[in-house]
Amino acid sequence: SQKIEQNSEALNIQEGKTATLTCNYTNYSPAYLQWYRQDPGRGPVFLLLIRENEKEKRKERLKVTFDTTLKQSLFHITASQPADSATYLCALVYGNNRLAFGKGNQVVVIP
């Protein structure tokens, strides 16, 4: 069966450090992968998109990698700040133009 796995445990990290989140998937062959941020009580907000032929993508303090051989994406927040505290979701395109989302990984940045 198809699965998208993100760590269910919250990541607690000291301000200024780099937070790294993992998204693993099985039985998908996505043309691209996206990362979203979700704050409590709000809808997800798009952050980054990376294509299957791209190894790495950056946006300000965010960096995403995509390894189609390992079926894995890593999401990095460098120089983390308390405002980065949120839940981060990975999403894969599949089937007829649909996105499948992981369950999300919570990040807590400690001042």
Added chain:
Amino acid sequence: DAGITQSPRHKVTETGTPVTLRCHQTENHRYMYWYRQDPGHGLRLIHYSYGVKDTDKGEVSDGYSVSRSKTEDFLLTLESATSSQTSVYFCAISESINYGTSTDTQYFGPGTRLTVL
């Protein structure tokens, strides 16, 4: 929230009653989606639409129906609500699906919290 509104924002209803949730967009985007989000399950696609009167089922469509008579409105109906449909419902829109372009991103509404007693 990218010109997306959902109504109502909160609703409490009783088992067996019909419920309709509305998603309204001002972006003129072609694609619209309904998701539910539950602890331990994440976001799951209920139904989606790829144009006026064009809809298709998602992974958890049982017990739900949708309609899209205008580009800007996408309605989700629970014909006879059950307690298992207690959830937070999100609507999303997308400009187009073009595999790996910036227009593939989905923009989400603020959500509707539905409680079925």
